[in-house]
Structures are given as structure tokens and as C-alpha cells.
Amino acid sequence: MSQSYILILIVIPFSFFQLTTGKECVCDLKNVDPLFPKDELRNVETTALKCIRSITLEKMTDLDRLVLGLQQRIKQLEDNVVKLEKENGNLYAAVSLRIIELEFAEIQNLLNKLNRTTNDYHHLNAQAATQLEDMKYTMVDLEKFDKMQVIKKNREKESKKLEQCKDELKASSPPPTVSPGRCGLGQMVSVAGPRTSSLTAYSTSYSYGAWGRDVKPARGDENKYWLVVLSNSNVYGHFVRQYGTLSTLLLGIGPKDTYISGSNPTTNTIQGSNMVVYANALYYNCYNTYSVCQFNMTTRAVSTVALPSDTGYNNKFPFAHLGTTYSYTDMDFTTDESGVYVIYATTSNFGNVIITKVETSNPPVLGQTWTTSLHKKTATNTFMVCGVLYATRYLDKETEQIFYSYDTETKKERYDLKINIKKMKTNIEYLNYDPRDRLLYIYSDAYILTYELVFQ
Incomplete structure (x- = not known):
């Protein structure tokens, strides 16, 4: 009986092989690529989670709220001062003056909050910028392990979805235009x-x-x-x-x-x-x-x-x-x-x-x-x-x-x-x-x- 020989080729990233003759075949596979640095990926995930927790949507809107509130209170203060100047009678003037004093205190409180919030934002901005830069370089290195180009394909899919969404928005006709004869609004x-x-x-x-x-x-x-x-x-x-x-x-x-x-x-x-x-x-x-x-x-x-x-x-x-x-x-x-x-x-x-x-x-x-x-x-x-x-x-x-x-x-x-x-x-x-x-x-x-x- 002739002996049969079986040759097994393993595509990179694996090296091949040791052959045996007879009815049994044993393969020795060796990964020629370095091990995937899972600890680095875990560190990126942890850093991203901490960043999300520290810069939440609510914190991001704090500054807008304070600025808008400050603008509104200053405008109202101006109106109240004009009213005070026109008022006759000590009683009403005293009440209006008290309201203005309270508004001044509130404005000062808002300014203090705004200063604290702005300082916090500068600190968060600098910290987040450094963390994002580190995560960017780490992810570029990790992407080299994507031999099957899964990331690239996912990007192409997301790009197609984005283009499709843009096409849908363009296809949607604008809201109704109110005729000038009714309200003068477009x-x-x-x-x-x-x-x-x-x-x-x-x-x-x-x-x-x-x-x-x-x-x-x-x-x-x-x-x-x-x-x-x-x-x-x-x-x-x-x-x-x-x-x-x-x-x-x-x-x-x-x-x-x-x-x-x-x-x-x-x-x-x-x-x-x-x-x-x-x-x-x-x-x-x-x-x-x-x-x-x-x-x-x-x-x-x-x-x-x-x-x-x-x-x-x-x-x-x-x-x-x-x-x-x-x-x-x-x-x-x-x-x-x-x-x-x-x-x-x-x-x-x-x-x-x-x-x-x-x-x-x-x-x-x-x-x-x-x-x-x-x-x-x-x-x-x-x-x-x-x-x-x-x-x-x-x-x-x-x-x-x-x-x-x-x-x-x-x-x-x-x-x-x-x-x-x-x-x-x-x-x-x-x-x-x-x-x-x-x-x-x-x-x-x-x-x-x-x-x-x-x-x-």
C-alpha cells in the first residue's frame, strides 16, 4: 500500500505545519503576529467612559444657561431702573429699589457662577484634549490589527447611511410659507x-x-x-x-x-x-x-x-x-x-x-x-x-x-x-x-x- 501525503497551507497570520504520514495528520499552527494588546483597548474604553461622565450634556449646557440668564436679568434690571426713575411716591420707589437690590445680588451670583464654570471648562477642555490625543494614537495603533478591514467596511457603511440621510433631507419639501397678507412671516x-x-x-x-x-x-x-x-x-x-x-x-x-x-x-x-x-x-x-x-x-x-x-x-x-x-x-x-x-x-x-x-x-x-x-x-x-x-x-x-x-x-x-x-x-x-x-x-x-x- 502506498503512503499518502497531506500538505496543509495556513494563510498568514499563521505559520504552517508539521505533516505526518499514515491515517493521522497533526498540524502545528503558530501565530506570527504579535498578541492583540487588549489591555490598551480596555484603557481606552475606561478613559472614554470617564470623559463622558465628566463632560455630560447637562454640564455642557450650564454655560449657555448662565449666559442667557445673565443677559435676561441685565435687560430686566435696565427696565426696572427706568421705571424707578419715573415713579413718584416713596413707598413704591422703596419697593422697586429693593427689587433692584435683589436683582443686583442675583446678577453678582450669576457672575460668580459663570466665572467658576468658565474656569472648570478650561480645565476640562485641557484635560479632555490630552486624553483624546492619547486615545487617537492608541486607536491608530490598534487598527493595525484589523487584518480583515472590518473597521474600514464599517466606515463605508456609515458613510453610505449618512449620504442616504442627506438625500432624504433634501427630498423633504420645506415647511409651509405663511403668506405676507396673513402675518408677514416666511x-x-x-x-x-x-x-x-x-x-x-x-x-x-x-x-x-x-x-x-x-x-x-x-x-x-x-x-x-x-x-x-x-x-x-x-x-x-x-x-x-x-x-x-x-x-x-x-x-x-x-x-x-x-x-x-x-x-x-x-x-x-x-x-x-x-x-x-x-x-x-x-x-x-x-x-x-x-x-x-x-x-x-x-x-x-x-x-x-x-x-x-x-x-x-x-x-x-x-x-x-x-x-x-x-x-x-x-x-x-x-x-x-x-x-x-x-x-x-x-x-x-x-x-x-x-x-x-x-x-x-x-x-x-x-x-x-x-x-x-x-x-x-x-x-x-x-x-x-x-x-x-x-x-x-x-x-x-x-x-x-x-x-x-x-x-x-x-x-x-x-x-x-x-x-x-x-x-x-x-x-x-x-x-x-x-x-x-x-x-x-x-x-x-x-x-x-x-x-x-x-x-x-
Whole structure:
């Protein structure tokens, strides 16, 4: 019987081989490459993790918050000084002077925080730059071990995804352009901010609430701000807190509380966080009904008007995302250049959004109505600009997106808008547009914020 010989070739990085004859074959494989430096990779991962923990998103936004807050307080201080110069009477002048002293103290406190934060940032910047440079050289060395070019292929895949994303963005038509005859605004192109960001005097006690300015203020009340917190189960409220200026609101100085009722909840108290103030009246969802409430903050009188009987209320058609609902947000009150609207859903319209103009007479009456194909539970909030309804949705903890619009003049609706809002907190419980300053007023997990709408 002849002997059989078997030759086995091993491709680099292995050397070959020792052959034996007969029925058995034994191979001796030797790796000719150096061992993979796993300890170096582990060190890079550890350094990256420490860097992420030391430079978080919250820390990165601290400087922006402080600078914006400082700008706002300095502007408000200038306004208050002008008012003080015009005031007659020692009592009022003394009160105003005290407020100015408090604002000076707050500004000094902000400057101290800004200096400390800036110094910390310089230290973090230098430290991070050194660490990143070290990690860069280490990763270049480690990449030499990628014999199968996996990293290169992954880069090519990511590059293709990026190009595809760019093509999709180019293919998406721009948001609707509001005709000059209506408001004089062009198309909305972005949302900038936050311009203002602060906790209220309640700190983090109440995660649901609303705030803003009177969209149609009485003469002399142009600088007033209002705040409502849902103090009972994040659902109910029974008073409106008013402040003379933004600075006094942020500092929690001199609030004036106007009570709708003495207990909470009860007839005519506030249900849900979506409300607006227009011409010294609060418009909101009345407790346990499908009615619009109008609360006159001077006379404390409440007037109501009922929506259709199949309107969702008591959490039937709330705003929602990813299986999570925003409690008792069945009705959303919004303002634009023409007045007040109520956004809601009915069973006869299959839970889709309906827009109704609220005529702000006393008592209020329902005006023109528009029906849409937007299912209310697919949105997290709505607002109006120049007769155009916009809806937002939750993308992730950092981003909310304006994705939908309905033009009440042309009756055209779109689902392809991609205008992102950079969030400070996870949830946005309240959102409304103020045509006086073209800002979005937002209540987000106990924080009050403003964002600027940017038009082309």
C-alpha cells in the first residue's frame, strides 16, 4: 500500500505545519503576529467612559444657561431702573429699589457662577484634549490589527447611511410659507434655544404646569407673566400665580395668586396642563367636563362653552408617545396672531385632531372648526402660528421634533416636517406660541423655558 501525503497551507497570520504520514495528520499552527494588546483597548474604553461622565450634556449646557440668564436679568434690571426713575411716591420707589437690590445680588451670583464654570471648562477642555490625543494614537495603533478591514467596511457603511440621510433631507419639501397678507412671516426653518431656562420658585415639586404672558394684555400689563402648577396628582390646579416681570418670576419675588376656587379639584378648576391667557382671562379644560372654561382674573367669574358631546376628556384622547401618555391633555389651548384655539379629538372623527376657534367674548362661543387626519395620540403637543397648526413628537430624551402641519386657510396638511427642538429635560408637558415675541413657552419636567422660532 502506498503512503499518502497531506500538505496543509495556513494563510498568514499563521505559520504552517508539521505533516505526518499514515491515517493521522497533526498540524502545528503558530501565530506570527504579535498578541492583540487588549489591555490598551480596555484603557481606552475606561478613559472614554470617564470623559463622558465628566463632560455630560447637562454640564455642557450650564454655560449657555448662565449666559442667557445673565443677559435676561441685565435687560430686566435696565427696565426696572427706568421705571424707578419715573415713579413718584416713596413707598413704591422703596419697593422697586429693593427689587433692584435683589436683582443686583442675583446678577453678582450669576457672575460668580459663570466665572467658576468658565474656569472648570478650561480645565476640562485641557484635560479632555490630552486624553483624546492619547486615545487617537492608541486607536491608530490598534487598527493595525484589523487584518480583515472590518473597521474600514464599517466606515463605508456609515458613510453610505449618512449620504442616504442627506438625500432624504433634501427630498423633504420645506415647511409651509405663511403668506405676507396673513402675518408677514416666511417659512419656519428652525427652533433656536433655549433662550431662557430656569426652575420656578417651586423647584422640582411640580413636574406638570404651564406659563407665559398674556397674548392680549391690558395697557400697563405688557410685562406681566403668569404661572400655573398642577399641584394635585399632576392633573388639577385651582389658582393662577402672576408676576410683574420675568425677573421676579425667576426669583420668585412678589407673586399675586388669583384663586379659581378654594379647593382642588372641584367644579371649574383646571384639569390638564394645556391652557393660555388672553385678554386677562385664562382658557382651560374645565374639571371633569368636555367644556371650555374662561376664568376672568379680575372678577374671578367663570364662563363655559361645551364642545361636541363626543369630545374626548378625562384622559380619553391625551397627547402620548411610545406607550406613555401626558395625563389629562385631551384639550390643548393655543394662541396665535388672531386669538385663541382649542385642539381636541372626537370619536366621530376617529380620535383625530380637530381645531376650533374660540371667540373670546363673555361668555365664550365656538367659532370656525377644521378637521384633520392627525391622530391625537401620535403627537406630544401642538401650537398655532399664523393660522397654521404644528404638532410635535418625541424622538428621544434630547430631541422633540415638529413633524406635522395643517394650514387652516388652504386646508393642506403635511407629515414630513423635520424641525428639531433641543430639550433640556425628557418631557415637554406644555408648549405654546406667543405672537408678541415669537417665542415658544415650554414647561418641561418642572423647568420653564423659551425657544425662538426662526423664519426665513
